[in-house]
Amino acid sequence: MSGVLEKTLSGLVHSVFGASSSGSGGVARQGAAALPGLKNVSLGLIHFVEKLQAAQRISKQEEEHCVERESREWVKLLSSPGVSGAVVADVLCRALVVAARGYSLPSLHIHAIKLTQSTNIHQKKIGYLFVSQSLGPGSELTLLLVNTIQRDLAAPNALHVAASLASLPTVLTPDLTPSVILALTHCLAHQQVYIRRRAAAMVGVAAVRCGQELQELAGDQVPHLLHLLTDQDPAVALAAVSSLAKVFKMCSQKAALQDQLGRSASHLLVQSLNGALPKDYQVNALPAPFVQIQMLRVLQQLSSKEWQVPGEVLEAVQQVLGQPWGGKEMALYAVLLECVFTVTALPHHDELTLSVLRVVLGFLKSSNVDLKYVGLKALANVFSVLEEALTPGHLEAVLDCLYHSDQNLQAKTLKLLCSMANVYNYQAVCTTLLEFSGRIKDEVTQKVIIGELATIIGQQCQDAAWCVGIVSPVVLAKPDPDRRLVDALIQVMERGFQNDQSSQECMEGSQELLLKVFSYDSLPEAFVILVASVLNLHYGKDPRQVSKYFTDTFLERLKDTSLRESDMAVFQCLKNIGLNDESVCPEILSYLGPYAASGSCDVALQQKASEICRWLTNPKLSLQIIQRQEDILNQRMPLDLTLSFLDSYVVESLENGAAPYKPFTDAPSHTTQDGPDAQWGSGTTAATTSTGSEDAHSSSSISLTFTSHGSNLLPNRGSIMSSSSMVVPSRRVWSTTGRIRQASEGEDLNRSRCDPTAPQEGLVTTLLRAGEEEDEDEVTEGSVELADEAQEDQGEAEQDKIPDSRSQLTQALLAGLGMARIK
Known part of the structure; x- marks a missing residue:
């Protein structure tokens, strides 16, 4: 244009x-x-x-x-x-x-x-x-051009036809193509060579623009284009072959057309190699290089894995690869590079593969830097297909490019090496990258190499012991190692610990790594994450094999480090250490105390620290919960929705003065205790109630002290207390669907009490249900309260007739808390 x-x-x-x-x-x-x-x-x-x-x-x-x-x-x-x-x-x-x-x-x-x-x-x-x-294509104004283009395409004046053909790329869209395709078909038989060539090229454009939407319409042009393959003018034949290849690719034509087009393209390719085309196509002394490139691209479009490539096509491609090497004619190297891409797209052929490898090796060993670039590009393209056929000479040539003085060539080679890495050669690639990184002094290039090395190790490395041996010197060489390399090392060790065959070697290698890390006086952030991750892997494998020296040294070095929200490995490590060694729990709680204090740090960090503190407040119970969770996940025991295994803990907490959980209320007299004191039991509230014993058939006055302890029956949402005593909330903020127990469920509660066949409930569920009864008693007014009392009396009468299935201890506790009535 x-x-x-x-x-x-x-x-x-x-x-x-x-x-x-x-x-x-x-x-x-x-x-x-x-x-x-x-x-x-x-x-x-x-x-x-x-x-x-x-x-x-x-x-x-x-x-x-x-x-x-x-x-x-x-x-x-x-x-x-x-x-x-x-x-x-x-x-x-x-x-x-x-x-x-x-x-x-x-x-x-x-x-x-x-x-x-x-x-x-x-x-x-x-x-x-x-x-x-x-x-541009798709513009609304192109609708106004359709009639004019139709008229000009059918005009007797060839200049009008040529002018309209020049504007077709702007008009050809899936909506407007049917309007002009008929007139375009007539142009394929025009007397003027330029018009036939231009019309054939426009059919290919229409096939690409329309694709599957006009498959039949574009397929109807195949016979007309096939007729142009025998045109006397080679430009028309070339345009027809290119358009037919686009129609075949976009419109899914039959396999017979594939073979016919392959033979036609190879015929034109041989003609261009032999100099049979007009001299206008030549570039200096090279015969028609752009025609060769065009036909090679046609073969790439026709190629597929199932294609039985005709012999004519293989011979023509072999002739292209056999052209004399050398000289300063860059068009020849462009043809050879395109031929490499073509062989890669075609089904595997031994002779063509050897020829391509020789061409690629010639590019890599050339003294011209530009040709080395071409060789690297060609090798990157054929590596996935011809990986097994590469020779040591190719690797040596790549290494020569890596140590070349041209920095751009070095960057290109590094990128190629990283793309070549797989599960079979990652060790050689990583070793080469580390050796090259040690020779250069540019910090930016070193960071790029370390990043690529971390990517290769994280994705391809399968040998954890080798990784620890080759990467640990790099990590320990600098006081502040690259976090990406540390993360990759941790990822590889995780895979090593999961593999039973290599777990012992990985355990020994990780212990040596910890000894080297602890030889430093202070641990930077990356080292802290590394040590915490390794200790977590040791605890996951066998907590009994974790050395006391490692845990004590880690806790000592951790005092000089500030935690962040993203340090999940450190929090998990502190949890593992505290649960497996109760003697260090006070030290860990003292370290996490400032983080758990209200307003001292970020909310997410405060929440995580508080969570670890709750775990370590009662390590024995925490271990029971963790073991129960593992048993349920591994289907070694059924799921207990009543949490009955917490009965002994609830009883012990109530005896020590803990307060039952109460939901949020909107009563203005209630306040919420904040801070770690409210979570771990510094605030207390006293209340005196009466309790009865079915065994002694007597009642006595017992004074109970309720403590706002961190180990509540349910996850702590805040302890709702008055200034002097525990008050049952008079109104709920929660909606009906969000309440723990609805008022309409009173009958179901009484029915479950009277049914001796009902399943045994845990103490937590019993306390919550009883607390709901008390709440419902206080929120009723007027006739609603009378109706509730009548319903409760009826339920009590039924309870007198049927023996209660709950334990005497539970009855006594519920009666003492005023949460149930015992006759």
Whole structure:
């Protein structure tokens, strides 16, 4: 399209002004001045370009002002009645110059579309040129071009047909293609060679734009394109082969077409190699290199794994690879590179594979840096396909590129090495990267290498012992190691501990790593994460084998480190140490105390520290909970929704003064205790109630002290207390669906008490249900309260008849808390 634009601009003076194109600028200005209506517009195209360049030299802002002023004059001029086509063509030529500088003029689009309907061929070409340069596919204004293009494609004047074909890429969309495809088909049999070639190329464009949506419509063009394969002009045959390959790829044609196109492409490829094409296709002494590239790309489009490649195709590709090597003709190397891509796309063939490897090795060993780039690109493309066929010579050539003085070549080689790494050669690649990183002094390059090394180790490494031995010196070499490499090392050790065969070797290697890390006086953040992760792996494998020296040293070095929310491994390690060694629990709680204090740090960090403190407050119970969770997950025991295994803990907590959990309320007299004291039991509240014993058949007054302990029956949402005593909430904030126990469930509760066949409930569930009864008793008023009392009396009468299944201890506790009535 740039050639058409150049020819159009060079002939503007003659086509629009009627003057010779070889005349001076004064002649052009005289011709422009002769046109009516151009008094307020720059005189002549040449004068306008000079004015625009002068404004550009001043500043970019001055250029924008110049374009803005001129565009306003253009719109005003073209909107006037009776404007001629010559004036419109002159304005559009100037607008093309402005559009080439990046300025959009959408107000002129409609005038360009009108100009395409002109009978003057020069004005029509300018209109089509402006439309093709300014409008994109799918634009709404292209609908206005359909009728004009249909008429011009069927016009007897070949120039009109050529002008309309040049604008087809702008119009061809899935919606508009059916409207022009018939006229385009007639152009395939046109007498002019240019029109046949251009029409054949447009069929390929239509196949790519429409794809499966117009599969049958594009498939109907196959016979017409096949007829063009025998055209006397090679340009038409080349365009037909390329379009047929696009139709085959996009529209899923039959396999017979695949073989026919392969033979045609190989035939044209051999003709270009033998110099049978016109001399216009040659580049210096190389016969038709661009035709060779075009046909090789056609073979790539036709290729598939199931394709039985014809012998003609294999012979033609082998001839391309056998061209004489050497010289300064870069077009030859471009052909060879494209041939490498073609062989990679074709099904495997031994002879072609050997030839490709020789070509790639020649690129890598070339003294020209540009050809080394080409060799690296070719090797990256064929490595996934020809990995097993590579020789040590290829690796040596790659290493030569790695140690080349050109930094860009080094970066390209590093990228190639990283992409070549897999589960089989990752050790050699990692060793090479580490050796190269030790030789260079550029810190930026070293960071890039360490990042790539961490990626390879994390994704490909399967030998944990090797990884610890090769990576640990790199990690320990710097006081602040790269976190990415540390994370990759941890990831590999996790895989090693999971493998029974390598777990013992990984255990020994990790212990040696810990000894080396603890030899430092202080541990940076990356080392703290590494030690915590390794200790977690040891605890997960066998807690009994964890050395006391490691845990004590870690706790001692941890005192000088500040924790963050992302240090999940450290929190887990502290939890494991405390649960397996109760003697260090006070030390861990003292360390986490400032983090768990309200307002001392981030909320997420405070919550995590508080959670670990709760775990370590009662290590024995925590271990029971963890063991129960593992048994349930491994289906060694059924799920106990009543949490009956916590009965002894609840009884012990109540005897020590713990308060039962109460939900949130909106009573203004209630306050919420904050801070660690409220969570771990510093605040106490006293209440005196009465209790009864079914065994002694007597009652006595017992004073109970309720303590706001951190080990509540349910997860602590805040302890709701009054200033002097424990008060049952009078109103709930929760909705009916969010309450622990609904009022309508009273009958079900009494029924479950009276049913001797009902399953045994845990003490936690019993306390919660009883607390709900008490709440419901206090929130009722008037007749509702009377009805509830009558219902409770009925339930008590039924309880007198049927023996209660709960234990005497539970009955006594519930009676003492005022949460149940015992006869």
